[in-house]
Amino acid sequence: MTALTGTERKNISVGAAVSIVLKQDQRSGKLTHGIVKDILTKSAVHTHGIKVRLETGEVGRVKHIETD
Known part of the structure; x- marks a missing residue:
């Protein structure tokens, strides 16, 4: 498993x-x-990470994306 x-x-x-x-x-x-519920950042790139809302309702900036 790698992380983006x-x-x-x-x-x-x-x-x-x-x-x-x-x-x-x-x-x-x-x-x-x-797990991502909504992607909140509209721009294609953000230096601190794309802001998302998780299924739990928590909001923060993505640091790692888990891939198989």
Whole structure:
């Protein structure tokens, strides 16, 4: 299993398994794992990661995309 970085919108799709950093965890870098429900960033690329909403309702920037 390899991991893509989450800075390009084209790499992320609804239903994808990702690791995100929540706003309150930005200093610590703690990752939260989940499934993408919505992609919130409109631009094609974002240097800090594409912002998504997980199925749990948590919102954060994608750091890793889990691929098989």
